[in-house]
Amino acid sequence: LAKTTQPISMDSYEGQEVNITCSHNNIATNDYITWYQQFPSQGPRFIIQGYKTKVTNEVASLFIPADRKSSTLSLPRVSLSDTAVYYCLVGSQNTGNQFYFGTGTSLTVIP
Amino acid sequence: DARVTQTPRDKVTEMGQEVTMRCQPILGHNTVFWYRQTMMQGLELLAYFRNRAPLDDSGMPKDRFSAEMPDATLATLKIQPSEPRDSAVYFCASGLGLAETDTQYFGPGTRLTVL
Numbered sequence: 001l002a003k004t005t006q007p008i009s010m011d012s013y014e015g016q017e018v019n020i021t022c023s024h025n026n027i028a029t030n031d032y033i034t035w036y037q038q039f040p041s042q043g044p045r046f047i048i049q050g051y052k053t054k055v056t057n058e059v060a061s062l063f064i065p066a067d068r069k070s071s072t073l074s075l076p077r078v079s080l081s082d083t084a085v086y087y088c089l090v091g092s093q094n095t096g097n098q099f100y101f102g103t104g105t106s107l108t109v110i111p
Numbered sequence: 112d113a114r115v116t117q118t119p120r121d122k123v124t125e126m127g128q129e130v131t132m133r134c135q136p137i138l139g140h141n142t143v144f145w146y147r148q149t150m151m152q153g154l155e156l157l158a159y160f161r162n163r164a165p166l167d168d169s170g171m172p173k174d175r176f177s178a179e180m181p182d183a184t185l186a187t188l189k190i191q192p193s194e195p196r197d198s199a200v201y202f203c204a205s206g207l208g209l210a211e212t213d214t215q216y217f218g219p220g221t222r223l224t225v226l
Contacts (some may be wrong), residue, residue, distance in 0.1 A: 030114075034214070043202045043217025044154070087154075090217070101154040 004088045009106040011075045018075045020105050022088030030092045032063060038085045038104070047086075048073070074098050075107075083109045113137045115218035117203050123224045129191040132221045134203030135184055142208040143186045144169075144215060145178055149199045157201075160186065161208055193225045 005023040012018045024033070024042055032051050036044035049064040050071070061074040075082055085104040113166055116135045136143050145157040158168040168178060175197075177189045183201040190197055200222050204215040
């Protein structure tokens with residue numbers, strides 16, 4: 001089971017870039033890396049997904065080194081509305097690990 | 112804007128009562144997930160369906176919980192009898208069931224309080 005390890009919490013000022021790193025030493029060959037965001041009183045929401053190197057969308061970037069044992073979610077110029085819990089998931093339909101959300105990282109953006 | 116819907120949004124009941132939570136997945140999605148979230152345990156997978164067939168319900172207490180999909184547009188999670196330790200937010204999610212991975216679209220959740 002490709003368990004993940006993330007920092008419990010992070011603080012950042014508005015306008016700064018935030019990088020949240022997730023460790024997944026036991027990632028399997030078929031596993032993808034997926035990040036979700038959860039606001040209070042809401043269900044998690046998909047942010048970004050990748051397999052290797054770099055993926056970018058309108059919300060974030062995901063950096064994955066060659067060994068894939070870790071990944072970094074990068075949020076450019078955060079605002080107060082980015083305050084949320086961010087979950088890193090590692091898995092695939094084959095391994096079934098994509099359901100393990102772990103504790104996530106609670107990001108607080110400070111004015 | 113397609114969304115997963117869940118009813119009820121809030122439920123307060125007494126210990127021993129039956130609780131039924133309902134979920135309408137996004138039209139066209141063939142995978143449905145039930146999760147439970149508490150402060151202590153975080154988000155835990157309870158059950159997982161693909162094409163209405165249960166694939167994994169190992170996270171669900173079998174003696175009191177049951178999950179079904181009567182049809183492709185309705186998933187239910189039932190607790191009988193309910194206990195105070197079942198108090199949590201229950202989320203339903205649906206997905207397209209892609210081969211490599213499955214982006215999950217979550218509903219707003221049902222907040223259950225068992226007194």
